[in-house]
């Protein structure tokens with residue numbers, strides 16, 4: 001048994017939660033804040049059999065890995081598209097800790 | 108030293124918290140949501156000596172184990188008792204992870 | 215790799231968070247309540263290399279260790295300073311668990 005603690009960006013948390021349900025993975029969601037820039041993020045706890053750790057990590061990676069998106073810089077500051085070049089920004093990203101579990105009980 | 112992470116139904120969390128206090132068990136409560144049906148639940152973290160793990164698990168089981176209750180099905184949909192047969196539903200339930208602690212510090 | 219879970223008093227959490235940023239320590243903050251007296255507290259999770267555990271614990275101790283402060287007892291009950299002797303109270307305090315991490319992934 002392992003306990004996976006995964007910290008993902010808030011914007012990815014809803015689709016990750018749907019992916020957990022679709023893959024029959026029981027996850028508990030904690031509201032968190034933090035990281036260097038204090039952007040909102042979400043922490044999931046997933047208890048899983050040793051042999052399913054890779055599958056769970058793959059689901060997390062699939063929904064929340066860091067990727068580049070294009071954004072129009074004027075949209076950010078003015079709210080209007082002034083015809084400037086879009087810029088690449090990095091969104092998403094997941095940090096996962098796999099912890100050993102000595103005893104697991106369901107009552 | 109162990110760290111017990113216990114996820115219980117929100118409806119059991121207040122009486123479990125009182126039972127922790129009564130048994131002199133220090134618990135930290137996290138607000139969580141989730142599981143398959145996204146019902147509200149609560150996560151408790153309890154740091155405990157190795158020899159007290161069973162005692163803590165027993166307190167958790169005593170206050171929050173899954174059990175059957177009878178509910179009138181009409182009460183749910185209409186708010187009125189229409190004289191139908193009560194149905195059994197399962198409430199409560201706790202999921203507990205006992206994690207090894209390598210170092211424990213109080214400052 | 216280790217995962218440090220640190221529970222501190224809410225009044226120390228902002229300065230601890232600033233100290234984490236200053237020391238380049240990535241921390242995730244969870245909102246928690248609890249302990250014996252149900253005072254507000256905050257839980258931080260910090261993933262760290264084995265050799266940096268002591269440095270992180272030192273930062274936590276520096277910002278949130280239990281210490282005595284003087285308080286005027288009348289200020290508490292009446293809101294006015296009635297000239298009575300100040301009393302010592304204990305504030306702060308941190309509880310830290312260092313957990314082993316079997317696998318660490320960033321996506």
Ligand code: NI
Nearest residue numbers: 001002050101
């Ligand atoms: Ni195992």
Ligand code: NI
Nearest residue numbers: 108109157208
């Ligand atoms: Ni131990």
Ligand code: NI
Nearest residue numbers: 215216264315
């Ligand atoms: Ni390690």
